[in-house]
Amino acid sequence: MADRAIALVDCNSFYASCERVFRPDLKKVPIVVLSNNDGCVIARSADSKPFVKMGEPYHKIKDVLRRHGIVAFSSNYALYGDMSQRVMTVIESLVPALEVYSIDEAFAELTGISDPEQLARQIRTQVLKQTGIPTGIGIAPTKTLAKLANAGAKRWQAHTGGGVHLDSDHKRDWLLKHMPVDEVWGVGRRMKEHLALAGIKTAWDLAQADAWTLRKRHSVVIEKTARELRGVPCLELEDDPAPKQEICSSRAFGQRLQEKEPIREAVAAYVARACEKLRAQNSLCKKVRISIRTGMFNPNEAKVARGVICELQFPTDDTRLIIKAASKGLDAIYRTGYAYAKAEILLMDLRQRGEFTGDLFTREQPESVNRVMGVLDEINARWGKGTLRPARIPVTPGWGMRRELLSPRYTTDWNGLWKVACR
């Protein structure tokens, strides 16, 4: 496995870059993208990073944005999703195998390629040319090292030009020694604190740590991470991700809701979305958890957060049944007198179809339901989301998302196409 080579391709400031593709006038203008409901900053172009921190609330930084001429956008997931698919398709056409890891990152198999750097350059050129999205690339013998190489490429952008190839022990060791441990894939803030107690501060420290101790004191996962940092491959490319064990659909309302009925509508909409995801991975669920809460930060608001788990009669993916259950759950947890800010639906106890064979008395979802849900999904795939939906969900809900700075859906909506002047 000495010649194993994995590349991590990562889109630079992906959301901001997507916005720029159709706004050449913003090429040199700093951009930030806001979370759902225009809450806080979730993406920044490189040139806005010095002025705006990640996660800052939009209403608090309006002045800063104005002062530095930073343009803000509401998140346009239809656009980002489509651009992501384009990026991934381009990369896929150039490499032997690809694992799409997130909306803006993918692992590519480069093992056996005679000149991986040349191919990496080609990937960057072609992705930029065909989609307008700039990327960075890290190449290394393991996935964890490839991630770290890519992080290094970003950190020392001017020096690396956005690409790093760890093709020698010397380069690998240098990077390990200069990277703090929380830059390592899978090491979060809490793990960082745990590791700090054991004197592990850099990626190098982690790579040198005793495997057995790591496993005993922390986890098998972190032990694997350490081995991958030493260049021993433990993680394979996954082209077919395992189905999720839980599916969540949660969102803050566009405005505070006091009454139960609009909350019920929102809950129905979130269930409908979650059920689409459930059917897309061909699973059934046996439990649904519904929770609602008020805002948690405003000191002048009464705070409450309540949730309940509802058991379904049989494992199902029927949007109607699950809405009914969640709606009952809402009746159980709703209390008047609060200004609710958010609802969350969690589908739990998931199983793949046919995973369990019940006995004679176990109820199963009737075949007719499968057909109805199939038609529902087909219609919505063809004519657009929400074309066919439970009557509980209104077309323009009062609780809908606030997205005042939304760009058009340039690539997925006939009415949003990019208009270019002939003059």
Place this chain on the structure above:
Amino acid sequence: MAKYRNKCRPTEDANIAMRIQSRQRVTLMSSNAVIIGPLIGSAIELPFYTCRVPAGFPSPALDHMDQSLSLDELMDVDAPHTYLVQASGDSMIGVGIFDDDLMVVNRKLDAAPGHIIIAALNGDPCVKRLAKRGEQFVLESENPRYPPRYIMEGDEFEVWGVVIGSLRRFPHG
């Protein structure tokens, strides 16, 4: 996505004009200048019959139906490098790009003189014909009312994509 078959004859849906710029496509289109069904970008496939069907008498040739014609395929609409962009204005009417027409834009092609391109000139997007006069690149319009624009030193010029075709719907129905 499910593909639906439209059982009507292609010519009955002839409310769309297509103009294609590549030479090879032009011959293809002019030799059997049938103008075909709904918009680019749709997943609708129109079956293409190579025979005429006499009324009331089933033709055995019907069993040998040819493959479907697809505008998506013709214009490579599903490719990651293809974008649909709307024209706005009259500077390109000479090549038949009118106000509100849809343009099929390919970002993979290298732009060469003679191509219709989407360009960004100093951050300003526009549709022009790329030309070269001597050593200098020029952005030309296809309407005498608009003068050519020479690309000067200090201009920031970028090709966004090459327009490979356009599409217009006429009033109907």
